[in-house]
C-alpha cells in the first residue's frame with residue numbers, strides 16, 4: 001500500500017564520482033520515527049546524507065520531504081532553505097560560548113523563532129538542564145554530543161540527520177547518550193535518518209533499516225529482516241544479535257530477575273528495574289544463544305524454546321557459523337562453531353532447542 005504523500009521521505013538520487021564510486025538509490029520511507037542507514041565503510045551512507053542535504057552538487061534525481069520538494073530534475077531548493085539538522089560524529093560547539101549561549105545562537109538563526117523557555121522540554125529530554133552555564137571544554141564527550149543534538153533540533157527541522165553520532169564516544173558514553181536519542185525519537189515528531197555501523201545501536205533505535213552496499217540499497221525492513229537477508233558479521237558491525245519486542249510481565253524479587261513476555265515465550269533477565277506492564281525491547285547477542293537437538297534437562301539454562309532453523313551462514317575461513325532460527329515468527333541468530341554445526345549435523349528446516357544465556361534490555 002502506498003503511503004500518504006505527505007508522510008513520506010521519497011528519495012531517488014544518482015551521483016557518479018568518475019569511476020571511483022557511484023550512488024544510485026531509491027528510498028521511500030515513512031517521515032516518522034528512526035530510519036537507520038547501515039552498510040560497510042564506503043558504501044555511501046554519508047554521501048547519501050550529504051546529497052539529501054544538498055551538499056553534493058553532482059547528485060541528480062528527486063527528493064521529496066513530505067509535501068515539500070527539495071529537488072527535482074529542474075529544481076533544487078538551496079541548502080539553507082532545506083529544513084534539516086545535521087549531527088556529526090564530532091560535536092562542533094562554539095568554544096567561547098556557554099551551553100546556553102550555544103543554544104541561543106541556534107535560536108537566533110532559526111526560522112521558527114522561539115525563546116529558550118519554550119525549549120525547556122527539549123532541554124529536559126536531553127538532560128542538559130544542569131549544564132547550561134558550562135563551556136564546551138567543561139563537558140564530557142557525551143554531554144557535548146547531547147548539547148549538539150539539542151542545538152540541532154532547536155530549529156525544529158523537518159528532518160534530523162545523524163551521521164554516526166556515537167562513533168567518537170567510548171562504550172560507556174555511548175550507553176549514556178543512547179537513551180537520550182531514544183527519548184528524542186519517542187517524544188518528538190522529528191523524523192530521524194541515522195547512520196551507524198553498529199547492529200546493536202540499529203536494533204535499539206531503528207523503526208526500520210536501509211542497508212546500502214556499493215552505493216545501492218541492498219535491502220530494507222525491520223532490523224531482523226535485514227540481518228536475515230545480508231550476512232553482516234564483519235567486526236565493523238559490532239556484536240551480532242537480534243532485536244525482540246516484549247513487555248515486562250513479572251518481577252521475581254527473590255531472584256532479582258524479571259520476566260519479559262515475548263511472542264515466542266518468556267525470557268528471564270537479571271536486574272531490570274522496570275514496572276510490570278512496561279513495553280520493552282531486548283537485544284539478544286548471537287554468541288549468547290546456544291542450540292541443542294533435544295530439550296535441555298538438568299540444565300542451568302533458564303530460557304529454552306523450540307524452533308526451526310531457517311538459514312545457515314558459514315565461511316570456510318571462519319571457525320564460526322551463524323544460524324538463524326524461527327521462534328514462532330521471531331528470527332533469532334545464534335553464533336556457534338563450525339565444529340558444532342557438523343557434529344550436530346544442523347541443516348535448514350531442522351527442529352532445534354534454542355537456549356538464550358543472557359539478553360540485555362534495550363529500551
Ligand SMILES: Nc1ncnc2c1ncn2[C@@H]1O[C@H](COP(=O)(O)OP(=O)(O)OP(=O)(O)O)[C@@H](O)[C@H]1O
Nearest residue numbers: 017020021039040041042043044045046047048197
Ligand atoms: N569528497 C569525496 N571525493 C571523492 N570521493 C569521495 C569523497 N567522499 C567520499 N568519497 C568516496 O565515496 C565513497 C562513499 O563514501 P561515504 O563516505 O559516503 O561512505 P560511508 O558508507 O559513509 O563510509 P563510512 O562508513 O566509512 O563513513 C567511498 O568510496 C569514498 O572513498
